[in-house]
Amino acid sequence: MRRLASRPEQRESAGMPDVASAARALEGARPLLDVVAAQLRDVVAHTEDAAFGVMNGARDADAEAEALSEFARDLARRSGEDAERVAAATRTSAESVEQLVSLVTERDRAVLDLVEEVRGLDRYVEAIANVARATTILALNAKIEAVRAGSAGQGFSVVADEVRELSRQSAAAAEDIRQGISRVTGLMEERLGSSDAAGASSSAAINGRLESIAAAQHDMAGMLTDTVAGTQSAIEQVEASAHSLSARTNDILAQTQFQDITRQTLEGVGGALASLGARVGTVTEHLRGEAPAGSLLPLDDAVTELSSSYVSQRQRAVHATAAGHEQGATASPAIELF
Amino acid sequence: MKTVMLVDDSPTMLMSIKSVLTKAGMAVETARDGQDALDQIKKGLKPNLIISDVNMPRLDGISFVREARKAGLRFTPILMLTTESEQAKRDEAKKAGATGWLVKPVQPDALLGVVRQVVPGA
Numbered sequence: 001m002r003r004l005a006s007r008p009e010q011r012e013s014a015g016m017p018d019v020a021s022a023a024r025a026l027e028g029a030r031p032l033l034d035v036v037a038a039q040l041r042d043v044v045a046h047t048e049d050a051a052f053g054v055m056n057g058a059r060d061a062d063a064e065a066e067a068l069s070e071f072a073r074d075l076a077r078r079s080g081e082d083a084e085r086v087a088a089a090t091r092t093s094a095e096s097v098e099q100l101v102s103l104v105t106e107r108d109r110a111v112l113d114l115v116e117e118v119r120g121l122d123r124y125v126e127a128i129a130n131v132a133r134a135t136t137i138l139a140l141n142a143k144i145e146a147v148r149a150g151s152a153g154q155g156f157s158v159v160a161d162e163v164r165e166l167s168r169q170s171a172a173a174a175e176d177i178r179q180g181i182s183r184v185t186g187l188m189e190e191r192l193g194s195s196d197a198a199g200a201s202s203s204a205a206i207n208g209r210l211e212s213i214a215a216a217q218h219d220m221a222g223m224l225t226d227t228v229a230g231t232q233s234a235i236e237q238v239e240a241s242a243h244s245l246s247a248r249t250n251d252i253l254a255q256t257q258f259q260d261i262t263r264q265t266l267e268g269v270g271g272a273l274a275s276l277g278a279r280v281g282t283v284t285e286h287l288r289g290e291a292p293a294g295s296l297l298p299l300d301d302a303v304t305e306l307s308s309s310y311v312s313q314r315q316r317a318v319h320a321t322a323a324g325h326e327q328g329a330t331a332s333p334a335i336e337l338f
Numbered sequence: 339m340k341t342v343m344l345v346d347d348s349p350t351m352l353m354s355i356k357s358v359l360t361k362a363g364m365a366v367e368t369a370r371d372g373q374d375a376l377d378q379i380k381k382g383l384k385p386n387l388i389i390s391d392v393n394m395p396r397l398d399g400i401s402f403v404r405e406a407r408k409a410g411l412r413f414t415p416i417l418m419l420t421t422e423s424e425q426a427k428r429d430e431a432k433k434a435g436a437t438g439w440l441v442k443p444v445q446p447d448a449l450l451g452v453v454r455q456v457v458p459g460a
Binding site for chain 2: 051058253255259332
């Protein structure tokens, strides 16, 4: 190695490079590159921690979504069972009311038949009254004939009076019976609701109330069915949201693949820095006179070396753009089955 | 339940893909590189599917495929999941006995679609 001027100012005045100063300046490059490489490794570690944090969060959210979905499914099942029970109870209740209405109607019909039967007794009463009237006329005629017969008819006159009295009593009894029949049938009709005075206790009123109860139950069942339908709809919405959330967490989990891609890219950059550091080290050693010129490697090789370390299409595309080269061939499909 | 073996030196990739497959109802075994996966297979693990990275320490993905086929896993589908996009590498993997090639990042639906294609009933 040729001998250099001993003092920097001498070399500078002679237009020669200050090799010793340049060597000292380059000495700082390696620690700098080491620090940068360490920083890159830290970025990798940091992004890995962050990716784990994101994944754990996504998995927790997914577990919550699954629990919510399970709760919604359980609620839907129980709600469906409740709706079925309500529908069954409403059907049973409606059948009971229908049976009661039928029973009351049947009873009414039987009582009305009885009323008609009792009213039919009127014709016998009328027959008795007719007989009583005929007997009275007969007794009156007998009395006239007894008077004509004079003393011989006195006894017969007494009998005629007794017969007339009996016929009067028969007519009175017939009238009492007619009134009794009228009173009984009137009361029966009253009880059946054919009279305004019957009011709340009439059969028609009872039937009306039963039907009102049935209608109210039907309305309640309808409201409950609507409520259950609303609940089911809300449950379906919750389940759909939970499903959607679960799908989103899947996407989030998949997105963390970026960390591995970034790691590999940064490892490539770290490798390039290490290579640069080695080259700078060789230059420094050469400037100090500790390494021959043949050991110096051109940085073009470092670029080629870096280029060959790429694993992704993205790395190659970025390299081509930065180096001002044209893009390579179109990338193969992202998914390929052989 | 189908068993899938994941082979990757990236813990985040293992966790990410494992979560997607587990959610889809599959059992998942993991290995941190090709050698670890090969050791598990030699110990008797018989997964229904293997999804392996390519660039890994100790034993890379393509060498692993070659060794796994030699170790008796002749018909088990092996998918390569990697950032590697070079056609030459794909061709090498195909020659070694790989079933398919997926470039990272892969979307969950796309991944599950391929998995169900090569493992019916998964």
